[in-house]
Amino acid sequence: GQSLEQPxxxxxxxxxxxxxxxxxxxxxxxxxxxxxxxxxGAPTFLSYNALDGLEETGRFSSFLSRSDSYGYLLLQExxxxxxxxxxxxxxxxxxxNKLIFGAGTRLAVHP
Amino acid sequence: GAGVSQSPSNKVTEKGKDxxxxxxxxxxxxxxxxxxxxxGQGLEFLIxxxxxxxxxxxxxxSDRFSAERTGGSVSTLTIQRTQQEDSAVYLCxxxxxxxxxxxxxxxxxxxxxx
Numbered sequence: 001g002q003s004l005e006q007p008x009x010x011x012x013x014x015x016x017x018x019x020x021x022x023x024x025x026x027x028x029x030x031x032x033x034x035x036x037x038x039x040x041g042a043p044t045f046l047s048y049n050a051l052d053g054l055e056e057t058g059r060f061s062s063f064l065s066r067s068d069s070y071g072y073l074l075l076q077e078x079x080x081x082x083x084x085x086x087x088x089x090x091x092x093x094x095x096x097n098k099l100i101f102g103a104g105t106r107l108a109v110h111p
Numbered sequence: 112g113a114g115v116s117q118s119p120s121n122k123v124t125e126k127g128k129d130x131x132x133x134x135x136x137x138x139x140x141x142x143x144x145x146x147x148x149x150x151g152q153g154l155e156f157l158i159x160x161x162x163x164x165x166x167x168x169x170x171x172x173s174d175r176f177s178a179e180r181t182g183g184s185v186s187t188l189t190i191q192r193t194q195q196e197d198s199a200v201y202l203c204x205x206x207x208x209x210x211x212x213x214x215x216x217x218x219x220x221x222x223x224x225x
Contacts, residue, residue, distance in 0.1 A: 003129075006119065033212065033213075039169055041218070042115075042202065042216040042218050042219060043154070043202070043204075044214075044216070045213040045214065045215070045217045048212040048213070073223055087154070089154075092156070098144065098156040098159050098167065098170065099144075099156065099214065100155035100156070101146075101152070101154040102151070102153055103134075103152060103153040104151075104153050
């Protein structure tokens, strides 16, 4: 089967940098995605990594190491609006027809 | 443009009743997914439609759950004889194709079974 592990909660202050880790176990690997979900809201896509290395998009960056089955989401210059749940996800080993999600990391940003 | 829409936004029903949840994907998106999210949990895959192909129903938790997609657009998820453990947020997503990296989610339907 496939599984993803990520911390349940992370707390940080405004302006700081926070890293949310994700380790995965898959029988086949087709990339690692990150989604953000505010309370009561829809998940929204943040990033996708298929190859090793760091992908930067504004204040958010995502990293992947396929040899370690590990990735992380890096959030810089934290703002209060970044308080949300963050999910890592991988496509099912059978292909792209469904995503397997981690349980989510709840980020609380404090003043 | 319009995103994925779902209706109703909230549904309260009694145990044993049937419910229908609707999803309108983004126009032109051929892939459509249903997920379920219990309180404080991750998303659990339910079913996937791609064009006119047979749906992938591998995530449906029981035969009380079914879904259809008419005309390659609107989808309806039906839960028969609802149980309390069916209470969750049901999320629909669409993507331009099955190989797309990004899925676009609707706001979800919060189902409460009393």
